[in-house]
Amino acid sequence: MLVDDIGTKAAATRDALIGSASDTADAELSSPAWASLATLGSDISRFGAATFVAVLLGALQVFVIPRRLAITTYGEYRVFLVYVTYLGAFHLGVVDGAFVRWAGRPVGIMAHEWRRVVRWVLGTHLVLVGIAVIGAQLAHPTTRTYIIALAVCALSVNTATFFSFALQAAGDFRDAGRVIVSAPVLFVSAVAFLPWHSLPVVLAEYVSSWAAAALVAVLYLARLTTTVQPVEPPPDDSIDYRSLVRIGLPVLGATIAAGLAQFGDRILVSFRVPVRTFALYGFASSVMVAASAAINALSRVSLSHAAKYEGTARAALLGGIYDVLGTGFGTVLLGFPLLEQLVGRLLPAYAAALPIARALIVGSLFWAAIHIVLVGTLQTYGLVRKQFVLELGGTALVGMACAIAFASHAPLWGVAAAASGAGAITWALGAAFVRRYVPDARTHRNLRFAAIGGAQAAAFGIACTMADAWVVRSVVYAALAFLPTFIAARAARAHWGRRPTTARRAIA
Numbered sequence: 001m002l003v004d005d006i007g008t009k010a011a012a013t014r015d016a017l018i019g020s021a022s023d024t025a026d027a028e029l030s031s032p033a034w035a036s037l038a039t040l041g042s043d044i045s046r047f048g049a050a051t052f053v054a055v056l057l058g059a060l061q062v063f064v065i066p067r068r069l070a071i072t073t074y075g076e077y078r079v080f081l082v083y084v085t086y087l088g089a090f091h092l093g094v095v096d097g098a099f100v101r102w103a104g105r106p107v108g109i110m111a112h113e114w115r116r117v118v119r120w121v122l123g124t125h126l127v128l129v130g131i132a133v134i135g136a137q138l139a140h141p142t143t144r145t146y147i148i149a150l151a152v153c154a155l156s157v158n159t160a161t162f163f164s165f166a167l168q169a170a171g172d173f174r175d176a177g178r179v180i181v182s183a184p185v186l187f188v189s190a191v192a193f194l195p196w197h198s199l200p201v202v203l204a205e206y207v208s209s210w211a212a213a214a215l216v217a218v219l220y221l222a223r224l225t226t227t228v229q230p231v232e233p234p235p236d237d238s239i240d241y242r243s244l245v246r247i248g249l250p251v252l253g254a255t256i257a258a259g260l261a262q263f264g265d266r267i268l269v270s271f272r273v274p275v276r277t278f279a280l281y282g283f284a285s286s287v288m289v290a291a292s293a294a295i296n297a298l299s300r301v302s303l304s305h306a307a308k309y310e311g312t313a314r315a316a317l318l319g320g321i322y323d324v325l326g327t328g329f330g331t332v333l334l335g336f337p338l339l340e341q342l343v344g345r346l347l348p349a350y351a352a353a354l355p356i357a358r359a360l361i362v363g364s365l366f367w368a369a370i371h372i373v374l375v376g377t378l379q380t381y382g383l384v385r386k387q388f389v390l391e392l393g394g395t396a397l398v399g400m401a402c403a404i405a406f407a408s409h410a411p412l413w414g415v416a417a418a419a420s421g422a423g424a425i426t427w428a429l430g431a432a433f434v435r436r437y438v439p440d441a442r443t444h445r446n447l448r449f450a451a452i453g454g455a456q457a458a459a460f461g462i463a464c465t466m467a468d469a470w471v472v473r474s475v476v477y478a479a480l481a482f483l484p485t486f487i488a489a490r491a492a493r494a495h496w497g498r499r500p501t502t503a504r505r506a507i508a
Helices: 002-006 014-018 021-030 039-068 071-084 087-091 094-102 107-136 141-169 173-193 199-225 241-272 275-286 289-306 312-319 321-346 348-380 384-407 412-437 439-443 446-466 470-507
Strands: none
Touching (some): 039 071, 039 173, 039 321, 071 141, 071 199, 071 241, 071 275, 087 094, 094 107, 094 241, 107 199, 107 241, 141 173, 173 199, 241 275, 241 384, 241 412, 275 348, 275 412, 312 348, 312 439, 321 446, 321 470, 348 412, 384 412, 412 439, 446 470
């Protein structure tokens, strides 16, 4: 499930890591793909629309897959998804390094180099698949299935990710969005219509959907690059495997740390409880697709545009996303009581997962703010090591919070609440951390964001305890959360309504 488990991998820009804002502005004015700052809104719309479709498909999976699989098989499938998040480690940073190299540069350079890079990616993963097939023969049948499936999935996912990143580096967010949609469309269709539902079959369907997405993506990339004249870079800037690893490893490390911080509770729970019990925690995680989609869509697009701004305008663009998140969070919570009602009627076996989902959804706002606003600010100012420190700090806090919850014999919803609390603390400490190293980030409205998010979460908690009927809960929540959500929506409209003019003035 793309947006649920691996959608949090944010795209960094070449200028954010190794360039300057003025160089990016020059590149923008000279490249058709980055010709106008007004493309920010259209890129968010295109990529966001594709992500929204993926969200709908993810919501469909919430009701389709648990109904098609036995609860134990579903738990085994969710355990598999926990580790899919970290399969990017097997490309050793090459995919991220290629994106960093190509973003903001003429598409002709990518047209000259991408086939060589994909051969490196395929070669590395084919060796991995061979080792996995040989080593799996000594394992238990279920473990053997996991080992082979993860190795082949790494090949499919990382190849598709490479092609998607290449499309984004070229500014082709429309086709990149189509790639995002293709994998969940194929997977949901296979699970819904094929009559076989054992663990090996479900994992084969998942891996095959990503392989098909990679095929779709390479066709888009080949078509794009054939429309431009290949450009050979200067001899002192020629591409090689070592340079891509050296550039990409910091980004990859930060991405893996981000996954550990945001999803580390699921790893700990998977080790502490039986598979059948973990199915409940996994189900609760699956309803968080909207938050993951927001991170996926907003981070990739906003980071690609943020380096085009200078001074406080750059930090202000990212800080303005706080209001977008507050608006979206307040709106999503309004529909949560209806979702609970549907789960209770259609999937009664998973009704016990709803308290876990409530605890997780409260923390989703802060994880989105961390990975879009705070991490985005550090990336665009070239502070990748500081980003890594922030992500590791979040991982440590989540680990300690969940360990304390387990030691206290807390129920699973308590573990989820501990993870969400760790996310809120990570955001608060991270906001101070970013303000210290990025003076321009003082334009961020951190206190307003915390007040709005806290008021919305409190309204949600009150509504959940006041009544059992979902309609009443929705009405109570709407009444209590209207004002903070309205404030966030009005601020977002004011911010983004004037942003293109401010951006042009900053570049001029």
